[in-house]
Amino acid sequence: MLKRIWAIFTRDVKVSMRTFISLYILVVPLILAFAINLFTPGINDTTINLALLEADNPEQIAYFKSFAKVELFKDVESVQKRVEARDNIVGILPEGDKHYIMIQGNEPEGVIDYAKLINSLNELDIQVEDTNAEIIEFGKTVPPLKRTLVNGVLLLISILGGMLIAFNIVEEKADRTIRSINVTPTTRNTFILGKSLLGLVLPIFGTIATVFICGFGDVNLLQILLIVSAASLLSLLVGFIQGLSSDDIISAVSIIKLLFLPLFASVLAIELLSAKWQKFFYWSPFYWAYKGNNAVLSQTSTWQQILSYTGIVIVLCGIVYLIAAPRIRKGLE
């Protein structure tokens, strides 16, 4: 059985590489990942920039340097000019034996908080050696936009897997080859598993690539793969149904595109709507997958949380499967 599943899977990969639109789908995750990197700042860029006075206590300057990028200026006026420049830089200026913080007003909250934190640490005379991981983590907080984009791409990739399945089934139908497979010892379940594999392998490959390209290499990969695989089940089902009920690639794509609707709705609900609206999106597997991915990407996830989200996604997909299974079986006859 494994031998046949592998044969069917590798055949699908081979044919996908030869079909322009499928090949395109195979590389889309990589393109998106690079695009995200281009248009959102990297993780390390969020390290705080501080503007200090040259005349400040060298000990103080060294202290700040151990936590942030430091630029030195002659006088308060130059610091002010620098702070008013476009990027996010915070001035820390001495006043008596304390320091005060100079901001422009448009800096992200995290940046200001961080500057305040360093300042208070300095005043409390806490050394780098005393700091705990929390502070460093804080400095590495990923801009939420990037996390959102990466998360969205991961879910998008799960849908692309379903598209590939649909294409490969449309191909089998156009060539009438399902009949010829049915006169070999290949059982229907083996065929379905073989055909599904690409819909799972593409998301897994795409997720790993995206996560690393976008600089999330240190997140819990196992957790994120678990969630993405579960979310792929839905697209996989839709891919099968669509492949079997369409006669050409175009109509197959058009229905699968409908999956983007619950995907976007779920993302927007989580990002924009208040708590009381959330329950209206509990039916969407993408809702739970997005939530789970967010937790993993911000490294706040626990196994219990991830397993329960994955469980919910699988149950929701199971319900879709129960509804769709008779149609799939019939279509393969």
Next chain:
Amino acid sequence: MITVQNLYHSYNKDDRYAVKNVSFEVQKGEIFGFLGPSGAGKSTTQGILTGLLQLQQGEVSVAGYDVKRSSPEMFNKIGMSFEQSNVYSKLTAKENLQFYRKLFDVETREPKELLKLVGLEGKGDIQAGEFSKGMKHRLTFARSMLNNPELWFLDEPTTGLDPAIAAEIKDIIKRDNKKGVTVFLTTHNMFIAEELCDRVAFIIDGEIKLIDSPRNLKLQYGEKLVEVEYIENGKSVREKFSTVLDKDKKRLQDIIGNYEIQTMHTKEATLEEIFIKVTGRGLV
């Protein structure tokens, strides 16, 4: 090798049967033909025997397996060539065969050797999508031999092929049958049936009208005729005489004795003429 008893099949699951009360047996080592016009129910019957269509009513055993209980291993023993060719257009001829090879549990034949056998030598690296209809048909035919089947189903094996290739295909069928392969073939071509089949079943409107060997059928139904061309009053006349009827026999003697004979042929009734006699309909 095949036993079919009281087989019925309706595509709409109503009482409009595409196959009606069909019963027959195929012995090991014979070539058994289903002869009938298009739409007679030949492919439907074959579909049920090969498990492509679900058995609705009747008893069917194929290569020792009860078709009611689907057993994947059965397909290691049988081969099936389809009426409409069905191969992966995006794969080359060789890749097509290599892929199907992996789906069997038994020893399989070399794709290269099979391609040569069906006249596709040197075409192995071309994508099947670029093949002509006849080439695709030959590839489909070659694929049905991959697993060295002991029971071989052929649905219209030579239909649509040019005569030279059809002759080659017929030779392959004969050769494999000599090696002991049992063949079940469907055709609406009486020449194929006559040339290849040890026994034929006449099927029309889903019903078998008769089963016998082509030779027996001719002995039974085909009265021998003599066609004579002779000169009468300076004109050439053509006439057919039965070699059985007394009246015809006398008249024939008379002509041979009194006229100049130009040509004289004995004519055998063709399988098609017998088919028309038995079923009241032609083969197209």
